[in-house]
Amino acid sequence: DTEVTQTPKHLVMGMTNKKSLKCEQHMGHRAMYWYKQKAKKPPELMFVYSYEKLSINESVPSRFSPECPNSSLLNLHLHALQPEDSALYLCASSQAGRGLVDSLNNEQFFGPGTRLTVL
Amino acid sequence: GESVGLHLPTLSVQEGDNSIINCAYSNSASDYFIWYKQESGKGPQFIIDIRSNMDKRQGQRVTVLLNKTVKHLSLQIAATQPGDSAVYFCAEKVGGTSYGKLTFGQGTILTVHP
Numbered sequence: 001d002t003e004v005t006q007t008p009k010h011l012v013m014g015m016t017n018k019k020s021l022k023c024e025q026h027m028g029h030r031a032m033y034w035y036k037q038k039a040k041k042p043p044e045l046m047f048v049y050s051y052e053k054l055s056i057n058e059s060v061p062s063r064f065s066p067e068c069p070n071s072s073l074l075n076l077h078l079h080a081l082q083p084e085d086s087a088l089y090l091c092a093s094s095q096a097g098r099g100l101v102d103s104l105n106n107e108q109f110f111g112p113g114t115r116l117t118v119l
Numbered sequence: 120g121e122s123v124g125l126h127l128p129t130l131s132v133q134e135g136d137n138s139i140i141n142c143a144y145s146n147s148a149s150d151y152f153i154w155y156k157q158e159s160g161k162g163p164q165f166i167i168d169i170r171s172n173m174d175k176r177q178g179q180r181v182t183v184l185l186n187k188t189v190k191h192l193s194l195q196i197a198a199t200q201p202g203d204s205a206v207y208f209c210a211e212k213v214g215g216t217s218y219g220k221l222t223f224g225q226g227t228i229l230t231v232h233p
Contacts (some may be wrong), residue, residue, distance in 0.1 A: 004162075040224075041165065041226075041228075042208055042223035042224060042225055042226055043208075043223055044221075044223075045220055045221065048220065069135060090163070092162075098126050106163050107153065107168060108153075108165075108221060109165065110155075110162035110163045110164070111162050112161055112162045113159075113161070113162050
């Protein structure tokens with residue numbers, strides 16, 4: 001299985017709602033990522049988890065709360081979002097070696113994304 | 120800040136032609152580069168990668184060239200097909216960490232006409 005899956009595919013939410021995005025992979029990858037992609041722009045890194053621990057937070061507002069309950073799952077909890085948060089949210093996974101040699105082989109596999117609209 | 124960028128935002132070619140997509144990067148510490156293809160409504164799809172100790176790598180119909188002297192990366196697609204129409208992103212990563220923070224370039228829209 002070389003696939004990263006994301007649910008839901010589409011999500012519409014109001015600014016007072018609480019929702020969650022889900023990501024799953026069964027490739028044995030121990031690094032998982034959340035990216036945000038606005039229309040006609042490149043993906044921008046939000047969070048990185050390595051061995052189920054948050055390793056990188058790219059100064060993301062606290063209304064986005066990531067969670068990695070186990071090595072196969074990654075969630076993104078959303079609360080009190082703004083209309084400008086509307087975007088495609090991409091999950092990715094990769095191997096997570098512990099040395100420089102390993103780091104040269106960590107191709108990131110992306111899921112199809114969740115298209116989020118905040119009203 | 121340091122960034123990855125592209126020379127050409129759009130590229131139109133005829134089916135069967137060869138395509139070349141260029142990318143400039145400014146972080147001399149980057150040691151791993153990836154080309155991704157993103158079709159409409161989908162996530163980025165890995166095409167080919169290259170390490171900084173290489174200057175050329177070939178895949179099926181694709182070749183990536185790396186010129187570290189001028190910090191330039193290119194993707195060559197042979198016999199371009201309509202199914203190759205997509206946005207192409209280059210991405211760079213700095214080594215030293217065991218997992219990669221990829222920085223993406225702005226993207227090039229490739230349109231292949233039948």
